[in-house]
Each structure stands twice: as C-alpha cells, then as structure tokens.
Amino acid sequence: MEGYRLIPEKYRFLSNSGLKTIAVAAMLLDHIASTLLYDDMTVLFCFFGRMIGYYEIFRLIGRVAFPIYAFLLVEGFEHTCSRKRYALRLMLFALISEIPWNLEHTGSVFYAGQNVFFTLLLGYFGLCVTEKLNQDKGSMNKTPWLAQLFFLLFLSVILRADFGASGFGFILLLYILRKHPVFRAVTGTCFLPSQWRSGMAFIPIAFYNGRRGFIKSRSLQWLFYAVYPLHLLILYFICAAMGGYA
Numbered sequence: 551m552e553g554y555r556l557i558p559e560k561y562r563f564l565s566n567s568g569l570k571t572i573a574v575a576a577m578l579l580d581h582i583a584s585t586l587l588y589d590d591m592t593v594l595f596c597f598f599g600r601m602i603g604y605y606e607i608f609r610l611i612g613r614v615a616f617p618i619y620a621f622l623l624v625e626g627f628e629h630t631c632s633r634k635r636y637a638l639r640l641m642l643f644a645l646i647s648e649i650p651w652n653l654e655h656t657g658s659v660f661y662a663g664q665n666v667f668f669t670l671l672l673g674y675f676g677l678c679v680t681e682k683l684n685q686d687k688g689s690m691n692k693t694p695w696l697a698q699l700f701f702l703l704f705l706s707v708i709l710r711a712d713f714g715a716s717g718f719g720f721i722l723l724l725y726i727l728r729k730h731p732v733f734r735a736v737t738g739t740c741f742l743p744s745q746w747r748s749g750m751a752f753i754p755i756a757f758y759n760g761r762r763g764f765i766k767s768r769s770l771q772w773l774f775y776a777v778y779p780l781h782l783l784i785l786y787f788i789c790a791a792m793g794g795y796a
Contacts, residue, residue: 555731557756564754566625567763572754573618574777580612585654585785585794613744616666616713617751620721621758623670624728627677640671643775650782657786657795666712667778673721676702680722716742731756 564572583605592603600606630636644667651665652658676699683695699722705711706718713720720741727734735756739749765771789795 555756559759562757562759564757565759565761565763566622567765569618569622569754569758570763570765570774573615573622574774576612576615576618577778578781579608580615581654581781581785583608583612585789586792610747613747614751614754616717617720617738617742617748618755619666619670620673620717620724621751621755623673623721624677624724627674627725628728633678637671637674639775640667640674643778644668644671647779647782650779650786653786654782654789657790663710663712665778666717668709668711669706669713669717670721672702672706672709672711673718676718676722677725680725713742 587603587605587608590603590605592605593601594604594607595602626636627633644665647665647667649659651663652661655661655663679695679698679702683692683699686692686695703715703718707715711717720738723738723741724734727737735749735752738752739745742748765774
C-alpha cells in the first residue's frame, strides 16, 4: 500500500518517458550554462537585489535533473526484466562517458572527478544490497550487508563521482521511502546540497503515473543513455572552438 499522495491519480499525467524528457532537458540547460554561459553578464531581471540572467535560470532548472534521474533509477531497479543487464548498461555508459566528461570539464582527457553514471551505478549496487538487507530478516547479523553499503559509499567518495556521497545516499533514500512519497519529497529536498532547488524535482515526480510512455523501443532506450556522452562532446567542441580551454 503506497503512502498518501498529494496528487490524485486522475491528475497524474507524466509517464516514465515524460520524466526522462524533463531530466534530459534540465541536464542540457545546466551543462550549457556551466560550460558556455559561466561568464555571461546578461541581466534579465532583478530578484531581491540579485541580478538574474540566463546562467542563473539555466542552473536553477538544471538542479532538478539528478533527482529525477535518481528516481528513474529506483523505478528501473524495481521494474527491469534483468537486473544484470541494467547494471551492465550503467557500467558501459559510465565508461563511455568518462572521456567526454573529462573533456567537457577540463579540455583534456584527465579530470579527477567521475561522471554521474558512476554515481548511478554505485547507487544501483546500493539498491541491490539494501533489498537483500531487507529480505534477510531472519538473520541477526546484518554486518556483511552494512559493510557492503559503507564500501559503496566509500567508493563514491574516493572516486569523486558526481554528487558524491550525497548522491549515493539520495538514491538509497528514494528507495527506502518509495512507499511514502510525501515524506520522501520533504526528506529528499533537505538531503542534497542545493536543497530547495533540487527539491523542485519532486513536483514533476508527484505527477508520475507509473506508465512507461513513448520510450518503448530498445533504440529509444539506448538513445536516452547516449544523450549524456554525446552532449558532453558537443559542448566540448563548441567551447574549444570559442577558446574556452585556452
């Protein structure tokens, strides 16, 4: 039995595909701002004495991307036909995206941090361990499962995966509170560093209807993953052409 939800079922119009589209659009705006607009001086309006331009607006919208991706990861974990294939797909794109991620951040193939697919992959493994921990109710010794969770958390810090330990913990939080959507939204909003900005992601999530949507074919599913490394490469080439890495 799912906990109380603010939005009645008949008003929930966003499918899994709809949330994916919002996440991708928000991510693109965020990365465009951080890569191409970081020194943009355009002022669109003033808000409580603060000058607001395209950079601030794009970054604000971009804060909802990771929480939605994390939510979709939990949904995928619960509904995938093959846990193994899902993990391998995350691992594949974590590796594929690493050089584009490095190039987009530094203009070279070396960068200390790791792309967000590593965060999602570690979070996915954390979901697997948490599920086993919940299923192993007959055992009094939870130490092996807890040790695995702390090891994955440690990896997220050592690897300097995007969003780090907070990103890993946020994914587990969404899974643990999946049957309590209102409490999940309140707690999740307080969890990530950007807080209320990231918390806005729970608005579209509240309208999620649990349906797959238009992304059904395997080619579209792979395209959803491929957008990440492709857009990083495109932004790198644009920024390099503009002399951004000089």
